[in-house]
Amino acid sequence: MSxxxxxRAIEVEALGMTMRFGGFLALDDVSMRVAAGSxxxxxxxxxxxxxxxxxxxxxxxxxxxxQMLVDGREAQIxxxxxxxxxxxxxxxxxxxxxxxxxxxxxxVIARADAPFVIDWRKExxxxxxxMETMPFRVPLDRPVGALSAGERQKLEIAKQLYLGRRxxxxxxxxxxxxxxxxxxxxxxxxxxxxxxxxxxxxxxxKFREVFAFADDVTVLRKGRRAGGGAISxxxxxxxxAMMIGEQKIAxxxxxxxVAESAEPVLEIRTLRAPDSAGLKSIExxxxxxHAGEIVGVAGxxxxxQRELLDVLAGQRAPKSGKIRVKGSRYGATRAEMKELNVRFxxxxxxxxxxxxxxxxxxxxxxxxxxxxxxxxxxxxxDGRAIRRDAERLVDRFEVKTASLDAPIAxxxxxxxxxxxxxxxxxxDVDLLIVANPCFGLxxxxxxxxxxxxxxxxxxxxxxxxxxxxxxxLLELSDRILVMSEGAIVYxxxxxxADAHEIGRHMAGRC
Amino acid sequence: xxxxxxxxxxxxxxxxxxxIRVSTPFIFVSLGETITERAGRANIGLEGILIxxxxxxxxxxxxxxxxxxxxxxxxxxxxxAGLLHGWICKFPRVNDIAIGIALMLLGTGLAFFFGKxxxxxxxxxxxxxxxxxxxxxxxxxxxxxxxxxFVIGAALAVFLQWAFRNTRAGLILRTVxxxxxxxxxxxxxxxxxxxxxxxxGGGLAAIGGGYLSLYYPGSWNESISSGQxxxxxxxxxxxxxxxxxxxxxxLLFGGAGALGPxxxxxxxxxxxxxxxxxxxxxxxxxxxxxxxxxxxxxGAPCELSITR
Numbered sequence: 127m128s129x130x131x132x133x134r135a136i137e138v139e140a141l142g143m144t145m146r147f148g149g150f151l152a153l154d155d156v157s158m159r160v161a162a163g164s165x166x167x168x169x170x171x172x173x174x175x176x177x178x179x180x181x182x183x184x185x186x187x188x189x190x191x192x193q194m195l196v197d198g199r200e201a202q203i204x205x206x207x208x209x210x211x212x213x214x215x216x217x218x219x220x221x222x223x224x225x226x227x228x229x230x231x232x233x234v235i236a237r238a239d240a241p242f243v244i245d246w247r248k249e250x251x252x253x254x255x256x257m258e259t260m261p262f263r264v265p266l267d268r269p270v271g272a273l274s275a276g277e278r279q280k281l282e283i284a285k286q287l288y289l290g291r292r293x294x295x296x297x298x299x300x301x302x303x304x305x306x307x308x309x310x311x312x313x314x315x316x317x318x319x320x321x322x323x324x325x326x327x328x329x330x331x332k333f334r335e336v337f338a339f340a341d342d343v344t345v346l347r348k349g350r351r352a353g354g355g356a357i358s359x360x361x362x363x364x365x366x367a368m369m370i371g372e373q374k375i376a377x378x379x380x381x382x383x384v385a386e387s388a389e390p391v392l393e394i395r396t397l398r399a400p401d402s403a404g405l406k407s408i409e410x411x412x413x414x415x416h417a418g419e420i421v422g423v424a425g426x427x428x429x430x431q432r433e434l435l436d437v438l439a440g441q442r443a444p445k446s447g448k449i450r451v452k453g454s455r456y457g458a459t460r461a462e463m464k465e466l467n468v469r470f471x472x473x474x475x476x477x478x479x480x481x482x483x484x485x486x487x488x489x490x491x492x493x494x495x496x497x498x499x500x501x502x503x504x505x506x507x508d509g510r511a512i513r514r515d516a517e518r519l520v521d522r523f524e525v526k527t528a529s530l531d532a533p534i535a536x537x538x539x540x541x542x543x544x545x546x547x548x549x550x551x552x553x554d555v556d557l558l559i560v561a562n563p564c565f566g567l568x569x570x571x572x573x574x575x576x577x578x579x580x581x582x583x584x585x586x587x588x589x590x591x592x593x594x595x596x597x598x599l600l601e602l603s604d605r606i607l608v609m610s611e612g613a614i615v616y617x618x619x620x621x622x623a624d625a626h627e628i629g630r631h632m633a634g635r636c
Numbered sequence: 637x638x639x640x641x642x643x644x645x646x647x648x649x650x651x652x653x654x655x656i657r658v659s660t661p662f663i664f665v666s667l668g669e670t671i672t673e674r675a676g677r678a679n680i681g682l683e684g685i686l687i688x689x690x691x692x693x694x695x696x697x698x699x700x701x702x703x704x705x706x707x708x709x710x711x712x713x714x715x716x717a718g719l720l721h722g723w724i725c726k727f728p729r730v731n732d733i734a735i736g737i738a739l740m741l742l743g744t745g746l747a748f749f750f751g752k753x754x755x756x757x758x759x760x761x762x763x764x765x766x767x768x769x770x771x772x773x774x775x776x777x778x779x780x781x782x783x784x785x786f787v788i789g790a791a792l793a794v795f796l797q798w799a800f801r802n803t804r805a806g807l808i809l810r811t812v813x814x815x816x817x818x819x820x821x822x823x824x825x826x827x828x829x830x831x832x833x834x835x836x837g838g839g840l841a842a843i844g845g846g847y848l849s850l851y852y853p854g855s856w857n858e859s860i861s862s863g864q865x866x867x868x869x870x871x872x873x874x875x876x877x878x879x880x881x882x883x884x885x886x887l888l889f890g891g892a893g894a895l896g897p898x899x900x901x902x903x904x905x906x907x908x909x910x911x912x913x914x915x916x917x918x919x920x921x922x923x924x925x926x927x928x929x930x931x932x933x934x935g936a937p938c939e940l941s942i943t944r
Contacts, residue, residue, distance in 0.1 A: 207823055222821040224814035225938060227807065235807040236822050242804050 135325040136197050136213055136292045137162040138183070143192035145178050145349075152178045153189070154349045160293070160342075162197070165319045165326045167336040167357075169369055170346035172539075172568045176329050179346065180295045184209040184216055196293075210238075215291030217282045219298045225271030229281050232270055233288050253288075260284055261314045275426060276307030283315065287324070296328040300335060304426055305596060305629035312339045332597075333362055347371055369569070376574040382584040384604060388416035389452070391557050391588035397447030399437050401430065401612070407445070408433045408612035415557070415588040420579070422603030423592040426632050430612035431592045435561055438590075439470055451557055464493075466557065469550040471543075473562035479546045482535035486527050487516035489534045490549050523548035523578075540571030547578050555587040562593050576602060596625055610634045646775055647898045653779030654894020655887045656786055657852050661686065661844035661861075662886035663789035665868030666875070667796060668840030670882055672718075673872055674800070675833035676813035676826070676939030677725060680736035682841040683865025684743025685717045689842025690849040691747040694856035697759035703850045706759065707785070710846035711839045717743060718838020722831035732941055740865075754856050762851040785847050789883070792840075796879035809833060813937035826939075841865060870919060874926075876935040892918050 138160045145153035153175045160166040170176045182189040185203040194201045196212050203209050223232045234240055234249050253266060264281045265273065273281065279299055286294050296315065300308035316339050318324040330336055336343060337357060344354035345368040353368040392415040399408050408430040415421050425431050436442035438449070440458025449456045451466045462468070472478035480489050488495075491512045498504045499511075516530050525544045527537055534542060543563065550558070560579060564572040579602060583589050593599050599606055606623050608616040608631040616631035618624075665682050672679050689710035697706030721739050725732045765787070768780030800806040812819045812829040819826045844864070849856045871889065875881030896912035 206821075210823075216821075218817070218821065220817065222815065222818040224811040224818045226814050226935075227810055231801075231807055232811075232818075235804065235811055238823070240804045240807070244802050244804065244807070246802065 134292065135163040135322050138293050138325065139195040140183050141193050141195065143179055143182050144190050145182055146190045152349050156351045158344045160325055160327050162325055163319050163322045164341045165316050165339055167340035167343040168327060168329045169331065169336060169343055169365065171369060172566065174346040175349040176346055180329065184214055184295065213290060213292040215286040215289065216295040217286060217297065217299060219301060221278050221282060223270040223278060223281060226269050228269055229264055229266035233285055236285055236289060256288055261317050275302040276311060279303060279311050293325045296326060298329055302427065304632045305625050306633055308335065333365060345369055375570055376577040378577050378580050379584055382418065384416065384419045388418055390414050391417050391452055393450040395448045397449065398445040399433050399442055400445060401433050406612055410434065410614060413614065415590055417588050418583060418586050419604040420583050420589040420591055420602050422599035422606045423609055424596060424599050424606055424628055424632055425609035427594055429609050431609055435559065435592060438559055467554045468557045469555050471546055471550055471560040471563055473565060475546040476535060476542045480534050480542060483533045485531045486534050486545060487513050487530040490516045490519050490545060493549055519548040519552060540567045543567060543571065543575055547575060551578060551582055555582055558582055558587045558589045560589060560591045564598060596628065600625065608632055644902060646902055649775055649779050650898030651891040651894050655891035656782055658893045659886040659890030660783060660786045660789055660847045661864045662868045662871060662889055663883055664844030665841045665865050666871040666882040666886055667792055667879055668837035669869050669872045670877055670879055672833050672837035673940055674813045674877055674937055675809050675830045676937050677732050677830045677834060678736065678940060679721050679834050679837055680733060680869050681721060681739030681743065682869060683861065684740035685714050685838050685841045686845035686865035687861050688717065688743040688747040689714050689845030690860050691751040691856060693846030694759050694849040695754045697850055698754055698757045701760055703760045703762045706850055707843055707846040710842040714838040714842025715835045718835035719831065722834035726827045726831065748858055751856055759850060761854050783851050793879045793883035813939055816939055874919065874923060877937060889915050
């Protein structure tokens with residue numbers, strides 16, 4: 127087995143990579159050199175061609191033109207197998223470990239030469255020996271599904287080294303990690319590159335990480351190389367300009383002060399609800415939102431945020447507890463939401479807030495299709511009114527769609543989210559519940575959506591913002607809560623919020 | 637053979653005997669389905685494969701005068717049917733459940749068509765191993781007449797339980813069932829693994845059918861199966877994709893199925909027919925008791941369409 131961590135890092139260079147999909151030029155003559163033992167960052171917006179570039183480099187896609195050099199020699203990479211033989215590997219954004227297999231099982235089966243009958247005693251000894259050469263520890267006996275995201279990420283990296291890879295592409299490796307976990311994992315990767323065991327190429331859009339860990343950077347914009355060089359010679363604004371070019375970016379409105387006398391809008395007392403595995407229960411003892419404030423909920427995914435949102439959306443029955451909105455009992459029925467002006471922007475809006483194959487106009491009408499002009503319920507739909515309202519909303523929220531009758535699934539992620547915002551933020555909003563609103567959207571859409579949420583807050587709505595993106599919470603919130611193991615374990619006003627302190631509470635190490 | 641009156645003892649005895657006799661097809665079909673579903677695909681057409689297997693086993697045994705050749709023929713026919721299912725499901729946007737239903741009807745129809753000529757002739761039966769030789773009580777001896785296929789099924793359950801954890805094939809199968817992406821990243825073609833897993837599942841289900849026509853009840857007719865193939869698919873979910881669990885569930889099911897006839901034989905005249913429904917009532921009761929609306933199914937392969 128070649129999987130000891132004592133191998134040598136390799137240099138990888140892509141020359142003139144070009145990729146055409148029909149008439150669309152996804153990559154236009156991009157060259158990039160990643161020096162042996164360096165930590166290189168690949169920056170760019172969604173759709174800038176980052177993943178196309180690495181897929182071409184690793185043989186997942188055949189480039190229309192361009193070539194690869196490995197350690198200065200021309201390399202024929204026709205498929206992932208060729209890349210693996212040369213020592214090139216990839217850690218995906220979505221983990222590629224089988225969740226019900228243990229860490230040890232995942233490692234052994236990933237090997238091309240795994241034996242027909244596995245002698246676990248021998249394998250275990252070899253694995254223990256291998257893990258000792260790693261700068262970190264990962265439990266190998268538990269099913270991977272039971273590991274934390276940070277442990278899984280470390281296991282992915284260990285797996286690649288175990289398989290003898292010496293050049294690793296990390297695709298947004300920290301998107302599922304807490305700030306502390308992210309720093310730990312990237313620190314280990316940097317240690318491995320410094321020791322000469324590994325060359326790393328990290329796809330990222332987090333400036334903070336790029337500046338803290340990377341040696342060099344390449345920036346892509348619209349399929350072209352927009353710039354790059356040694357990190358030490360660049361600053362944030364230069365990088366941002368390379369990334370987004372001449373685009374206009376929405377700016378946040380100034381934060382209106384929260385009135386002393388602001389009414390409580392949402393009150394949750396001693397709420398208990400089971401999670402979907404039926405093993406744990408969320409326990410929210412006391413959560414109050416006031417009009418005109420954004421309360422951010424931080425936490426590693428799977429610590430009860432989804433259950434809390436499900437209860438508020440009426441998709442999960444609470445076991446006990448009281449929920450009041452504006453002083454009246456709230457059971458998350460459609461009538462109550464309408465009466466109390468409760469609105470939702472769930473995560474993955476196309477899946478959770480839209481009927482993908484129904485038209486844009488129909489999707490925009492979900493809150494109002496069965497109401498007439500005076501708000502009374504109606505039996506027959508008024509198609510003309512639905513179109514008229516949709517036209518108005520599409521115009522006001524700048525949704526880009528070919529037609530009002532196009533299925534909403536044909537819109538880009540940013541425009542789907544704009545449509546959902548248009549529907550949910552129209553009319554009086556007293557309570558707005560938002561989950562990961564900017565996940566996977568590009569710069570411009572992110573800025574605009576955050577600006578809209580801030581506008582809703584300034585107009586007097588109480589906003590509950592559940593997000594896995596700590597930067598987003600720090601930018602928007604008036605207060606930040608941390609959920610861990612189903613309970614609220616920490617609360618801080620924004621003035622004293624500190625990312626590291628919050629991260630420690632997220633990890634439950636307090 | 638004289639009969640000894642053993643009174644109400646005959647009820648538990650009949651249940652044990654029934655558990656052994658009736659459970660064998662369940663064991664084979666549910667182990668086959670476990671293999672298929674662990675790879676992330678469901679083949680609910682095993683009922684059709686079971687019936688076709690029963691027919692081909694019987695026909696081959698009649699023509700060749702060898703019951704074991706019949707079992708082998710059933711296995712081959714089941715593998716062919718499984719390959720068909722796996723091959724069709726390889727295409728994009730094909731639903732494995734729909735193909736399973738089509739295969740169920742196809743298998744049943746073909747079996748009835750080709751089997752018409754074999755309803756009359758009688759085939760040699762599979763031999764039984766007499767484990768009750770030490771006893772004088774004929775009912776006990778009858779109950780402990782164990783068919784070789786039952787023993788093979790039990791061994792197979794133990795083997796699969798071990799193989800899922802300790803062999804390359806077992807780990808690859810579980811990886812494919814857990815995450816197609818992980819498998820592809822490893823250079824494994826999930827469709828091929830699923831094709832082979834469906835073929836193996838089909839082969840085992842058809843052998844279960846061979847047991848029906850060659851041992852118990854031991855004849856070929858159009859009502860040979862009373863839904864064993866379908867119930868066994870449910871047993872897999874019930875035993876949480878666990879081979880030893882399948883074996884236990886099959887025994888439980890067989891035992892419950894013997895309750896009705898046993899009560900009738902000791903002279904219970906009222907309501908015994910209600911106990912014919914015992915297996916079904918039992919399944920429903922256990923399913924309800926072990927499930928919950930607010931909880932996800934534990935142990936299910938993540939790629940499986942029926943639990944996703």
